[in-house]
Amino acid sequence: MAFSHKSSQDDRNVTNQTESYRGWDMTLVPGMDGRTLEPHHDCPVEVALEALKGRWTTLVLRELMHGDKSYGALSQSLPKLSDKVLTDVLTHLRKCGVVSRTVFRGFPNRTLYRLTATGWEIRPLLIELYRTGLRMRKSC
Amino acid sequence: MAFSHKSSQDDRNVTNQTESYRGWDMTLVPGMDGRTLEPHHDCPVEVALEALKGRWTTLVLRELMHGDKSYGALSQSLPKLSDKVLTDVLTHLRKCGVVSRTVFRGFPNRTLYRLTATGWEIRPLLIELYRTGLRMRKSC
DNA sequence: CGGAATCCTATCGGATACTG
DNA sequence: CAGTATCCGATAGGATTCCG
Numbered sequence: 001m002a003f004s005h006k007s008s009q010d011d012r013n014v015t016n017q018t019e020s021y022r023g024w025d026m027t028l029v030p031g032m033d034g035r036t037l038e039p040h041h042d043c044p045v046e047v048a049l050e051a052l053k054g055r056w057t058t059l060v061l062r063e064l065m066h067g068d069k070s071y072g073a074l075s076q077s078l079p080k081l082s083d084k085v086l087t088d089v090l091t092h093l094r095k096c097g098v099v100s101r102t103v104f105r106g107f108p109n110r111t112l113y114r115l116t117a118t119g120w121e122i123r124p125l126l127i128e129l130y131r132t133g134l135r136m137r138k139s140c
Numbered sequence: 141m142a143f144s145h146k147s148s149q150d151d152r153n154v155t156n157q158t159e160s161y162r163g164w165d166m167t168l169v170p171g172m173d174g175r176t177l178e179p180h181h182d183c184p185v186e187v188a189l190e191a192l193k194g195r196w197t198t199l200v201l202r203e204l205m206h207g208d209k210s211y212g213a214l215s216q217s218l219p220k221l222s223d224k225v226l227t228d229v230l231t232h233l234r235k236c237g238v239v240s241r242t243v244f245r246g247f248p249n250r251t252l253y254r255l256t257a258t259g260w261e262i263r264p265l266l267i268e269l270y271r272t273g274l275r276m277r278k279s280c
Numbered sequence: 281c282g283g284a285a286t287c288c289t290a291t292c293g294g295a296t297a298c299t300g
Numbered sequence: 301c302a303g304t305a306t307c308c309g310a311t312a313g314g315a316t317t318c319c320g
Binding site for chain 2: 023024025031043044051052059081123140
């Protein structure tokens with residue numbers, strides 16, 4: 001076996017897999033949800049990637065993982081991010097159930113953004129993305 | 141602390157973090173590469189996400205993680221994927237150094253696609269994406 | 281068989297200006 | 301302060317047709 005990354009379950013002969021191999025790698029695809037023949041929003045991989053979609057999304061998540069922040073604080077943390085796109089990102093993250101918004105009325109208004117419990121689920125994934133990205137850069 | 145996901149290093153008071161908090165979570169952001177103030181291709185998180193970008197990309201990767209495949213075999217594995225997009229995905233993955241291509245001349249021609257060593261680095265990430273996506277669905 | 285070329289549409293991301 | 305409204309250019313993705 002040229003690569004040690006495949007699970008030991010795959011140590012059967014796969015030389016002729018093109019036509020005859022019909023099994024699934026249970027480590028990679030543990031459930032039926034991962035066996036889709038086309039893109040589908042219910043696929044767990046897509047659920048996670050959907051939340052991270054967008055050029056600025058992971059940066060906003062990183063900021064919120066350092067603590068709750070107001071709209072203005074987020075804007076200052078990422079100065080190159082325009083109001084329009086910041087609003088887009090926050091709306092998207094709220095739709096995904098990753099971020100909550102609390103408005104405090106007064107003069108001036110304040111709005112606090114914070115990760116939900118679901119949002120915190122993304123933390124280990126972000127760490128794994130960083131780790132994998134580092135290793136990919138090295139081997140190029 | 142409402143959430144146990146933050147590293148213990150963050151157990152200092154972050155109630156007033158909006159203005160005074162200037163530290164970084166070293167578990168989440170272990171190096172300077174993760175401290176960018178704007179999107180940048182060298183950021184490890186973006187390197188990894190760039191490779192996975194595209195509606196069909198993870199599905200093609202899944203197929204290749206079950207073994208090397210020809211163009212036609214990939215096309216049959218994912219019948220709803222058009223030639224144009226399949227070519228786009230494979231070109232993209234080759235540019236990222238994730239997939240290699242070997243052409244066998246003859247009648248008919250054959251072309252074999254296989255993951256590179258860099259490509260196999262993505263396997264644990266895909267597993268983590270699946271795991272996270274599952275947990276995100278449950279908490280919705 | 282394994283694509284490339286062309287065309288078309290939808291969504292994304294950015295700039296700018298304005299508002300409660 | 302915390303957005304909304306409008307416009308616009310750049311991609312992404314899909315359908316179809318053609319080629320070595």
